[in-house]
């Protein structure tokens with residue numbers, strides 16, 4: 278069955294996982310989710326409808342294409358979340 282999917286979401290989560298251990302920020306689940314949401318809000322969503330194999334191939338291309346943009350958005354998001362962490366409430 279085909280379904281729609283925002284590949285940007287996968288790209289951001291993959292990239293964050295890749296650099297997570299090197300980041301100097303709070304590592305709690307709340308902050309992680311805030312960082313992901315905040316990063317995605319800065320990105321243009323990219324919806325595709327495709328089968329799994331196809332999707333995987335496109336992800337590979339897209340991650341190279343958007344790498345810099347994604348890393349920059351993650352850095353912005355970490356700055357914003359670190360300045361206003363919500364994990365205290």
Ligand SMILES: [Zn+2]
Pocket residue numbers: 303304305306307308309362364
């Ligand atoms: Zn936190």
